[in-house]
Structure formats: C-alpha cells, structure tokens
Amino acid sequence: MAFISSGYNPDKPMKNRITDIGPQKYDKFYPPVIAKNKGKWLYHEIIKPGVLVHVAESGDEVYTVRCGGARVMSVTHIREICEIADKHCDGHLRFTTRNNIEFMVDDKSKVDPLIKDLESRKFDGGSFKFPIGGTGAGVTN
DSSP, X not given: OHHHHTTOOTTSTTTTOOOOOSOOOGGGXXXXXXXXXXXXXXEEEEEETTEXXXXXXXXXXXXXXXXXXXXXXXXXXXXXXXXXXXXXXXXXXXXXXXXXXXXXXXXXXXXXXXXXXXXXXXXXXXXXXXXBOOXXXXXXX
C-alpha cells in the first residue's frame, strides 16, 4: 500500500523512476584548472614542506597546500575547513586517503595568505588546527 500511495505502479515499474540516487560524479566538482588539464600534467615539485606546484602542458599551475586532518572530525571543524576553502580556494578542497586536507589555488600569490590563515588557527591549548606538511620525506597524518 505504501508504494501505491507514493505513485508506484507495479504494472509500469519504470514510470517516474528516480535515477539520481547516490552521490554525483566526482569530476563535476573539480576546480576549473584541474578539469581543464586532467591527464595533461607535466610535473610537480615540492616547493617547501606541505606546498606543491603541479604544472600542466598548457603552462597552467596549481598550488596545493597540504595540512593534517583527523579521521574523525566535528561538524564545526568541517565548517571551518569549508570556510577556509571558500575564502582562499573558490570553495575547492580535497581530502587525501590518509585524511589530510589539500587546499588548491591557481595562483602563486594566493599561497602565502592561505598559509598565514592556516597557521593563525589554533586550538585552545595552543596546537595548530591545520599543521602544514606531510609531503616528501616528512611525517604525515
């Protein structure tokens, strides 16, 4: 009865079927510079611990600032991460498989303000909320 009241017709099971159940395709959310250069990256360099630059065949660059995250995060902490991404990265960020956070910017001039903002955010005990690092021969999360 519940199905019938919701509009489901067992004689025509495909009629009015919902097809967008589940997450949307991930590449819809790429930053524009990454979408434009997908599969066309020439090289990357570690500028300093936690800061990378990826250079594409077109000459486009993406600067990534990686900082430590936690496996379990509060909603408040995630909102703060999103606030940082909105402020500096046009709303784009990435979580690595080891729970680090990568903030990506398309201009070198945006890197230092992002780093300063991340370093200014501390827990009440004084430790960094977003410790920068985890690249190359360094300790990661």
